[in-house]
Amino acid sequence: MVSLQEQLMKAGLVDKKKVQKVNQDKTKQKKEERRTGQQSVDEAKLAAAELQRKNAERAREFNAQRDAAANEKAVQAQIAQLVQKNRQPKAAKGAGEIAYNFTYGAKIERIYVSAAVQEHLVAGRLAIVGMGDQFELVPRVIADKIAERDEARVVRAKAAATPMEDDPYADFKIPDDFTW
Incomplete structure (x- = not known):
């Protein structure tokens, strides 16, 4: 199979010097892309890394919520157990x-x-x-x-309040068994 460059040369539309110049330009361009491509960040890789970071953050939040719910459930079970064992x-x-x-x-x-x-x-x-x-x-x-x-x-039962120094009713104590 004959390349497009060879066909254009046979037809006389381009000469050998132009073909060499185009090949040199292509080679330079490829070298430049390889050299700068390593330094520049690929957008697709950047987007994939960002998506992975967001997914990891969402997973951490979900795990934290799940752990908090499990801890709360464990605390409630501990309270219920303490009450069951020690109730009067x-x-x-x-x-x-x-x-x-x-x-x-x-x-x-x-x-x-x-x-x-x-x-x-x-x-x-x-x-x-x-x-x-x-x-x-x-x-x-x-x-x-x-x-x-x-x-x-x-x-908890609230302790009796300490009377104020100038309280006119300080001499009249309310009994503990008083019901309203």
Whole structure:
């Protein structure tokens, strides 16, 4: 098969010097492309690297979310286990028991306890832990461990406020067993 250059030479449209000049220019151009091609970054490679970086970042974010959800689930399981192992008995309604009111979140809740349990709650030896829509009594040490994991679940009895120096009602103390 005869090349296009040879056909043009036979036809007399180009001479041998022009063919050599074109070949030299092509060779120079290829050398230049090889030399500068190593220094310049290929756009396709750059785009592929950027896409790979974005995919890796998205995968890291997804893994972090998955790990955070797994950690939260593990913490909730630890809290449930602590409460199940250490919960204290509370009294049932209607058996001459006392209603103990406390605030949980933005609501005022009520549980029925015996007089001894009420004393322990007021003294701070027992604490109330919210488990969904139920409330359990646990020792203060266990409540501290639960509070390390999730502070919002633990309800503690508030200590009596210290009276102000010029309080006109300082002589009138409110009893602990007073119910509104």
